[in-house]
Amino acid sequence: MKRKIKRTISLFILLIFTTTTFAQTYTGQVLDESTKKPLEYVNIGVIGKDIGTVSNVNGHYNINVGTEFDNDSIRFSYTGYIPISIKMADFKKQSHLISLKPQVFNLSEVVIKPIRVKEKKLGNNFKVFFQAGFKDNRKGYEMGVLLKIKKRAILHNISIKVSNCSYDSLCFRLNIYKETDKKTFVNVLRDPIYIFRKVPKSRFILNANLSDNKLNDIVVEGNTLVTMEFIKDLGKGGLYLASGMIGATSYCRKTSQGKWESLPVKLGISVDAEVEK
Numbered sequence: 001m002k003r004k005i006k007r008t009i010s011l012f013i014l015l016i017f018t019t020t021t022f023a024q025t026y027t028g029q030v031l032d033e034s035t036k037k038p039l040e041y042v043n044i045g046v047i048g049k050d051i052g053t054v055s056n057v058n059g060h061y062n063i064n065v066g067t068e069f070d071n072d073s074i075r076f077s078y079t080g081y082i083p084i085s086i087k088m089a090d091f092k093k094q095s096h097l098i099s100l101k102p103q104v105f106n107l108s109e110v111v112i113k114p115i116r117v118k119e120k121k122l123g124n125n126f127k128v129f130f131q132a133g134f135k136d137n138r139k140g141y142e143m144g145v146l147l148k149i150k151k152r153a154i155l156h157n158i159s160i161k162v163s164n165c166s167y168d169s170l171c172f173r174l175n176i177y178k179e180t181d182k183k184t185f186v187n188v189l190r191d192p193i194y195i196f197r198k199v200p201k202s203r204f205i206l207n208a209n210l211s212d213n214k215l216n217d218i219v220v221e222g223n224t225l226v227t228m229e230f231i232k233d234l235g236k237g238g239l240y241l242a243s244g245m246i247g248a249t250s251y252c253r254k255t256s257q258g259k260w261e262s263l264p265v266k267l268g269i270s271v272d273a274e275v276e277k
Helices: 088-093
Strands: 007-011 023-032 043-046 052-054 060-066 073-077 084-087 097-102 117-123 130-136 142-147 152-165 169-181 184-187 193-198 204-209 218-221 224-230 236-244 250-253 269-276
Touching: 023 088, 043 060, 052 060, 073 088, 084 088, 117 142, 117 152, 130 152, 142 169, 142 269, 152 169, 152 224, 169 218, 193 204, 224 269
Parallel strands: 007 130, 023 097
Antiparallel strands: 023 060, 043 052, 043 073, 073 084, 117 269, 130 236, 142 224, 142 250, 152 204, 152 218, 152 236, 152 269, 169 184, 169 193, 169 224
């Protein structure tokens, strides 16, 4: 009798400490520049490094940074706001109360729904051959699939095929990025999309209907990266997705503002879309 073998691939961080590193924890808060209200779940991190965090619901944050990053820059970014970058050495000297300015979108950016479209499933719709994910799901972890779209497409529903989950509930943000260069992506959403959901501890498909958000139609064109990002530290446990060896390229990054890395396996994330003919 043939026996099915299920393989699990864990993505983890290898932390290396040296005696020459002097790390310090910086505590602050992120506010809306206009209203002075706190901004929740802001991405904060040293650009291109695996040093980052996400603010809490009151905009407060803690980030631990060593002296070896003084010549790098720390970035604060939030969907619908203009990101700011500060040289780390300067950031350490100033107040850590950060204000972000809302981004103004011009009416000329509105895209009219294509007249001739066809329904298509983009990304990867796997059975459970492999499992891939993070064995510890800390805030700022992010993973997703790259959709290669030649013309315009309207995204309707995102399906995430979970093969193993040890948590009672999930808390993450959906992000949609446009690829501007190799492994370089810019968020195209105007408002954040959060998923707070209780889930069974077994295999299940997590669906997110994009048509329910206040952005109305989400229209993209060109290579588009769709990700799930953990905005709370879920603690010990694991979340693994159905995965395969052939399909749409998958990416991950371990912290906010960190470097994107391509994965050796393809993640089970798919998107129902109307694609322009």
